[in-house]
Amino acid sequence: MHRFRPYHRYLRQVKVPLVLSILCGIFYGASSGAGLPLMLNYVFPKVFASADAAAPVALTGWQIALVAAWLPMVFLLRGIADYANVYLLQYAGTRVLEAIRLDYFKKLQVLPLAFFQKRSTGDLISRGIADTSQLQVALVNVTNDLIKQPATLVFAISAVAYLAFREQGVAMVLASLAVVPVCVLPIRFIGKKIVRRAARVQEELGSLSGRMSENLSAIREVRAFGLEDYEARRFSTTTRALIKAQMKVVKYQRALNPMIEFVSALGVSITFIYAYRVGVALEAFIPVVGALFMCYDPIKKLGMVNTELKRGSAALDRLEVVFNEPVDIADPAQPVAVTKLRGDLAFEDVTFHYGPDTPALSSVDVRIPRGTVCALVGPTGAGKSTFANLVPRFYDATEGRVTIDGIDVRAMRLADLRRNIAIVSQEPVLFNDTIANNLLLSRPDASRAEIEQAAKDAFAHDFILEKEHGYDTVIGERGQSLSGGQRQRLALARAFLRNAPILILDEATSALDARTEEQIQQALSRLMVGKTVLIIAHRFSTIRDATKILVFQGGRIVASGDHATLHAANDLYRTLYETQRAAGKA
Ligand code: ADP
Numbered sequence: 001m002h003r004f005r006p007y008h009r010y011l012r013q014v015k016v017p018l019v020l021s022i023l024c025g026i027f028y029g030a031s032s033g034a035g036l037p038l039m040l041n042y043v044f045p046k047v048f049a050s051a052d053a054a055a056p057v058a059l060t061g062w063q064i065a066l067v068a069a070w071l072p073m074v075f076l077l078r079g080i081a082d083y084a085n086v087y088l089l090q091y092a093g094t095r096v097l098e099a100i101r102l103d104y105f106k107k108l109q110v111l112p113l114a115f116f117q118k119r120s121t122g123d124l125i126s127r128g129i130a131d132t133s134q135l136q137v138a139l140v141n142v143t144n145d146l147i148k149q150p151a152t153l154v155f156a157i158s159a160v161a162y163l164a165f166r167e168q169g170v171a172m173v174l175a176s177l178a179v180v181p182v183c184v185l186p187i188r189f190i191g192k193k194i195v196r197r198a199a200r201v202q203e204e205l206g207s208l209s210g211r212m213s214e215n216l217s218a219i220r221e222v223r224a225f226g227l228e229d230y231e232a233r234r235f236s237t238t239t240r241a242l243i244k245a246q247m248k249v250v251k252y253q254r255a256l257n258p259m260i261e262f263v264s265a266l267g268v269s270i271t272f273i274y275a276y277r278v279g280v281a282l283e284a285f286i287p288v289v290g291a292l293f294m295c296y297d298p299i300k301k302l303g304m305v306n307t308e309l310k311r312g313s314a315a316l317d318r319l320e321v322v323f324n325e326p327v328d329i330a331d332p333a334q335p336v337a338v339t340k341l342r343g344d345l346a347f348e349d350v351t352f353h354y355g356p357d358t359p360a361l362s363s364v365d366v367r368i369p370r371g372t373v374c375a376l377v378g379p380t381g382a383g384k385s386t387f388a389n390l391v392p393r394f395y396d397a398t399e400g401r402v403t404i405d406g407i408d409v410r411a412m413r414l415a416d417l418r419r420n421i422a423i424v425s426q427e428p429v430l431f432n433d434t435i436a437n438n439l440l441l442s443r444p445d446a447s448r449a450e451i452e453q454a455a456k457d458a459f460a461h462d463f464i465l466e467k468e469h470g471y472d473t474v475i476g477e478r479g480q481s482l483s484g485g486q487r488q489r490l491a492l493a494r495a496f497l498r499n500a501p502i503l504i505l506d507e508a509t510s511a512l513d514a515r516t517e518e519q520i521q522q523a524l525s526r527l528m529v530g531k532t533v534l535i536i537a538h539r540f541s542t543i544r545d546a547t548k549i550l551v552f553q554g555g556r557i558v559a560s561g562d563h564a565t566l567h568a569a570n571d572l573y574r575t576l577y578e579t580q581r582a583a584g585k586a
Pocket of ligand 1: 117385387
């Protein structure tokens with residue numbers, strides 16, 4: 001149980017329903033464990049004359065009604081207690097589940113980007129949904145059985161012991177309870193088998209949703225390469241593995257009931273043999289057997305508590321992969337107060353490693369004064385994106401430091417830093433919401449007039465008005481109802497709205513029609529005015545017009561300067577530049 005101690009705080013918010021549910025569980029246990037056997041013992045013999053009684057007891061009408069009502073009343077009260085117990089427990093369980101899921105989701109929001117490169121999205125989704133559910137089921141079942149079953153068992157055993165003792169003394173008690181401990185054996189044996197297989201089911205669920213999310217994120221490629229059948233086969237292999245794992249759990253889980261029932265029948269027959277030998281009367285024997293039967297179910301369920309705990313703990317293991325992952329890119333303890341930065345950017349002897357192998361950036365030392373339009377050029381894999389990613393702290397420098405206005409980026413609050421940076425990526429991410437709300441993401445307090453102005457600056461206003469609901473048009477998941485050029489212009493409108501002193505642009509490589517291209521170029525040059533701009537440049541016009549060019553190769557800046565200087569003096573630059581020009585991108 002100590003495995004779950006760090007999570008006890010989740011139970012605090014559901015204290016009241018939990019306690020009420022426990023009380024109902026105890027009541028349920030008392031009425032099942034002792035209520036029925038005692039009735040068999042006390043009430044029925046009074047009504048039905050036993051063989052040796054002289055004459056049946058004469059009952060008044062009231063007494064008959066009372067006896068007749070006894071059984072339904074016991075069941076009704078027991079039923080109500082059971083219902084309330086389960087209902088309240090489920091309620092508490094779903095509340096706990098909600099809290100755990102929310103914490104899981106919140107943690108995903110702050111984990112460093114590097115974490116997500118090691119994990120499949122589908123698996124992370126599965127952990128957040130299937131494993132949290134598994135945890136909830138474990139919590140509900142365990143809490144339920146830990147109260148109700150011991151209560152039932154204690155009352156039932158007490159009833160057996162009391163009745164048996166009264167009839168025949170200790171020997172009869174021992175005879176009737178002899179098989180109870182034997183029941184534990186199949187439970188332990190099967191429990192162990194289930195735990196391992198259940199963990200496997202959770203893993204397979206993770207792979208299944210991994211497979212599905214990978215497929216959904218590549219629907220275009222699947223069609224383009226004609227991979228439909230191939231993908232279906234891969235999916236089928238994964239579902240088959242899941243089914244196999246699930247059936248193994250079923251195999252053992254379902255074997256438990258018949259085994260327990262067999263053992264309990266054995267128990268009854270031992271009691272029967274003993275009772276026959278010592279000559280116990282039927283009315284004394286029946287209540288003992290009744291109470292004995294009441295013992296087996298709680299024993300079975302209590303035995304399964306351990307299995308449930310283990311299943312819960314396996315689910316927790318999978319959640320803790322996320323919960324325990326350190327958030328190394330976080331706010332500093334004492335952040336430097338920052339409002340609007342000027343935008344003087346500097347890399348001071350920065351080295352950066354993604355992993356243990358060769359650094360993606362080595363000893364990069366460069367100053368980019370405010371207002372500089374700085375083009376980053378170089379072959380693929382040279383380190384341009386990595387360089388740009390260090391500014392908003394998507395990653396932190398392994399050695400050296402990145403500063404803005406002389407302040408280490410790690411000394412500022414993340415929100416303050418990132419508010420001062422606008423990013424326009426090659427493939428702008430849009431959400432399934434209205435155009436206005438998509439723009440507002442970059443500055444939630446912007447007025448409608450400001451949104452429209454930003455859209456006008458980005459040449460987006462006209463096409464937005466042509467949409468059915470204008471700014472209130474919902475654009476579909478990832479903005480699928482828009483063209484590539486329209487998505488880019490919305491991304492630029494966002495950057496206008498943000499009006500941050502530092503702008504990071506990853507220039508789109510895909511070709512657009514000439515008019516859109518021209519509009520985007522115009523919007524860009526308008527957007528860049530007065531800002532410190534890092535631009536991963538693919539168009540030679542952008543490169544040529546930049547005030548400063550950094551040439552990257554193998555993680556190092558191998559040359560810097562303006563176009564004319566570099567073109568005259570640097571071979572690598574000249575080759576790169578001519579290649580871009582030959583590619584015909586204006
Ligand atoms: P560029 O933008 O110039 O194409 P990058 O900055 O993307 O280059 O990459 C620089 C180097 O770092 C490359 O060798 C690349 O393989 C490696 N790299 C980039 N991103 C990652 C990552 N997320 N994990 C591990 N290595 C990476």
